[in-house]
Amino acid sequence: MFSQPFIIPAIIIFILSIPLILNLIPPQRWIGIRTSKTLADDVVWYRTNRFAGWALLISSIIYIGVAATFPCTAPCGIDFGQWLEQLGAFILPLLVSLLLIGQYIASL
Numbered sequence: 001m002f003s004q005p006f007i008i009p010a011i012i013i014f015i016l017s018i019p020l021i022l023n024l025i026p027p028q029r030w031i032g033i034r035t036s037k038t039l040a041d042d043v044v045w046y047r048t049n050r051f052a053g054w055a056l057l058i059s060s061i062i063y064i065g066v067a068a069t070f071p072c073t074a075p076c077g078i079d080f081g082q083w084l085e086q087l088g089a090f091i092l093p094l095l096v097s098l099l100l101i102g103q104y105i106a107s108l
Contacts, residue, residue: 004067005083006090013094014060020053037105044108052101059093 002008019025025032027045032038033052038045066089072082 004071005086006063007067010060010063010067010090013056014064017053017057017060020049021057022053023050025049033101033105035105037108047108048101048105051104052097055097055100056094059097062093063090 016031020032023046027039027042029039032045032049035048038048067086070085070089072079072086074082
């Protein structure tokens with residue numbers, strides 16, 4: 001499983017999303033969704049980062065599921081098609097998550 005090209009970033013995103021979901025990250029400029037709106041109000045910070053944590057957690061679970069179901073059989077550097085499939089499975093859920101997070105912030 002660790003031979004999949006984007007498994008380590010997916011695991012890191014998974015791990016970093018847990019403190020966001022649990023509201024363990026106070027407003028600051030290093031970790032979390034940092035916008036002028038979220039940094040200005042603690043309630044907005046925690047609501048936004050909790051939503052973002054769930055979105056990113058689900059995004060990483062999607063990639064891990066795809067990587068487990070459709071693993072790269074050849075070294076992914078050699079089979080460019082498999083590498084592109086893995087890249088799409090990693091990037092597309094992240095992009096959707098970021099779009100949803102942006103819409104959530106705009107709705108607050």
